[in-house]
Amino acid sequence: MECPAQSFRLAPSRHLLHALCALHVAALAGLAATALPPVIMLALATGLLASLARQWRAHAARVRAGGTRLELRGESWWLHGDGAPQPVRLRADSAVLPFLIVLRVQQGGRVHSLTVLGDSLPRGELRRLRVLLRLRGAG
DSSP: OOOOOEEEEEOOOHHHHHHHHHHHHHHHHHHHTSOOOHHHHHHHHHHHHHHHHHHHHHHHHHHHHTOEEEEEETTEEEEEOSSSOEEEEEOTTOEEOSSOEEEEEEETTEEEEEEEOTTTSOHHHHHHHHHHHHHTTOO
16 A cells, blocks of 8 residues: 655754754863863864854755755655755664654765754654654664
C-alpha cells in the first residue's frame, strides 16, 4: 500500500542558533582564560568570531528562503532547497530522538545533515515526521 505524499516545511531553528551562539561565547571565554600568547589568542578568537558570523548568515539566509521543504512521494524523498526539488536518499545514520531529529540525506555524491528541533515544525507535523521516519527505518 502506497503512502500519500507527505510534505514538511522545516523552518530554521532559533533554539539551535541560540545554542550555537552560547557555545561560541563559551569558547571565547575559555580562550580568554588560557595562557596562550596574545597572537595565538587573537587568531583563535578571530576564527571563532568568523565561525559565529558564518552560522548567523546561514541562519538568516534560511529564514529569508522560508526554510527547507522535505517531501516523501511514494518511496522517494525529495528536498526542496535552492531551486528545483532534488531526489535524496535517507541514510541509515539518521537519528530520531525525542528532542531532536538529525536527517542525513545523500544527494548525488554529497551528504547533507538536516537538524530538526521542536521549533522547526508545528507540533503535529513534528510528530507525523517522527512516526514516518520510524516506520521507514530511520532512527
